[in-house]
Amino acid sequence: MNNHVGTVGIVMPMYNARQTVLRAVQSIIDQTYSDWHLYLVNDKSTDDSLALVREQCRDPRITIIENEVNLGAAETRNVGLRAAQQEIIAFLDSDDEWHPEKLARQTAAIAAGDNFVITHYHYKTRRADHDIVYGKPVLLRDSFVKKQYRVCFSSVCFRRPPQGIFFQRKGHEDFLFLYELFSLYGQARVIPEILVNYYELGDSLSRNKNRAAQWHLELLRIIYKNNPFKIYYYYGWYMVNGVLFTLKHR
Template sequence: MSIVSIITPSHNSTQFISETIQSVLSQSISDWEMIIVDDCSTDKSVEVIQSFVEQDSRIKLIRLSVNSGAAVARNTAIEAAQGRYIAFLDSDDLWLPDKLEKQLAFMQVDNYPFTYAAYDKIDENGQVFGLIGVPDRVCYSDLLKMCSIGCLTAIYDTEYFGKVTMPLIRKRQDFGLWLKLLKKTEYAYGLNETLAQYRVRTDSISANKANAAKFTWRLYREVEGMNVFKASYYFSHYAVRGLLRTKAPGLARMLGVLK
């Protein structure tokens, strides 16, 4: 039984999946399993992933028979996971070599059951162009106002929570999972040290922001069950903070929106 199960959904990821897997293979600790769930790719992703599976038994591939979206792919991996800790890494993102070692030590010293970390933003060529810092801790209501937990850095402890899966929505399902976890514990704790790299794709960045806003509203209303007034309250915080982070990062830092 591995100490960490790494959850990786994959769909048409040929361009980046090798680099993603290599970032896991380069970890300074070796006691992990990586469960990649392919969501009906039509490119050569499966062949690329399979080549790694054949070389390293810690890497496992599950293939979905019907294209089902990232929530189903991630939940399939969570259900198959054997590790105590559940970590997340998408098929185009990267971990720095000491990511697991440092974050697990951070968790174990103070028995934190749910943690996250700072990360860089990189472009499609792997060039760093931004840093996303994180608050020291967040509670449920904090997170509703701004999701400050990057999926590629999140880890939770199944000995504390059991296995907890993502809500079955097409987008923002990771946000939904963090909220589920924070209903079971008071805080998630942040390690404000860069441990990962989030790849920003050039395709439809503005459309992605619009989609994120739409699905955030749906998350408040349909998953969290908020009435329209409560949802509007949290959505206004989400919208203003998101705008500050994008358009006025200096002011955002002054207000504590950015670290």
């Protein structure tokens, strides 16, 4: 099958990532699908991450962008999205890594007609590591909102809609961005292979469970506005599946 869909634009935000960013970039260079362009956006790092990637990342398929001020992850991804001219977009966080066949599998799915593609992934914390899989070939929007499968953002690849799509500066902005993709395309194709290593850092803001729960409730209020039944129906699913995920993967 011809899986060539053109150049894939890859957006990678970077902030104080000297310990992991070269691993992430190398995992892109090692892709069997070689038609890609990486937009590596430095969000005013205070360590020597920027100097390191300027010295080591000399592949002509890499564009390094430097924010003039610290913008945070959401707006930094928007900087990359605005710089990227490609129709097909993928994300990779600077502390994660891809397996070599990741882009090849996703571009094959897009060439076959899918617009939004995710993969299984390996989830690693300081205490444990697990394979995170989903038992169905597609993830529907309703199942996503219920958190029946936790999407790894570094596994996302999608066809950019004509009207564009950008991040909003809110807690859990990844969830809101993905919700917009699900609203546009209805579903995400799930590649049933472990193709991403996702590392959860101990100091991640999302590890603050109370703050994360409040962020999620606020997002549901944005999505469902004047429908308190739906807000608390999906919030209940979020809480239950969050507990189940923690118990299974702690």
